[in-house]
Amino acid sequence: MISSLRGTVLSASGGTAVLEVGGVGFAVQLTPDHVLSLRIGEEAFIHTSMVVREDSLQLFGFVDREQLDVFELLTGVTGVGPKSAIGVLSVLSPDQIADAVAADDDAPFRKVSGIGPKTAKLIVVSLTGKLVATRRAVPAVASVRTPSSVSDSVLIALVGLGWPEKVAAEALADVVAETDEPLRDTVPALLRLTLSRLGPAAQGAR
Known part of the structure; x- marks a missing residue:
């Protein structure tokens, strides 16, 4: 089995790249972003999975x-x-x-x-149970100083009420930036203030 390749990139377009390894060109199917990251004539290292079938042998490549x-x-x-x-x-x-x-x-x-x-x-x-989920801050509220558990809870509640996540996150960030600290530290208060901010724009956002 071929589990990785290191060689010179001969071509890279669409969803396929060709790497020359020891004088042999290997065609590898990649994601479009991976293909765009390669440069013809430069060396590349690719993790690979070889899929063998009765009528074909294919290599699929990965960045890590x-x-x-x-x-x-x-x-x-x-x-x-x-x-x-x-x-x-x-x-x-x-x-x-x-x-x-x-x-x-x-x-x-x-x-x-x-x-x-x-x-x-x-x-x-x-x-389910085979992957580890990660928690990442929503970009629009990344600079919010309120505890993440409070802002996250408010954002989840707003999305649950039908607001688009981007619209809700932007409104939440604005409210936090303009609100005194005590009112930012509880979910009910922050949710009420954010809903007031969203109210006038409700029809256009949905």
Whole structure:
């Protein structure tokens, strides 16, 4: 099995790159972002997974071991072939996949070309407990000084009420920046103030 390649990039376009290793050119299928990161004539190191079938032998490449591990988990899901798995990784990072699975949310997977509703749900069910979800701050409220647990709770509540996450996060950030500290430290108070801010724009935001 070929688990990695280090060689000179001969070509890189679409979803495929060719690496020359010891005089042999290896075609490797990659995510579009990975292809764009390569430079023809320069050396590259790629983690690979070799998929062997009766009528073909294909190499799929990854920027790191984490991507490779997620790819192999995805291909273990019924109905998800290697091309669909690389398609998922082209749209979602390993962290985003882990977060979606932890939240029992199959919506991100349904956005991937070739992944239908049933397969998306099966991915979530099959990968549950096999990935580690991460917590990342919402960019729009990254500078908020209020405790993350309070702002996070308010943001979740707003999204649950039907507000788009970006709109809710921006309004929350504005409210926190303009509000005295005591009122920022409790969920009910901060939620009430943010809803007041969102109120006039409700019709246009939905």
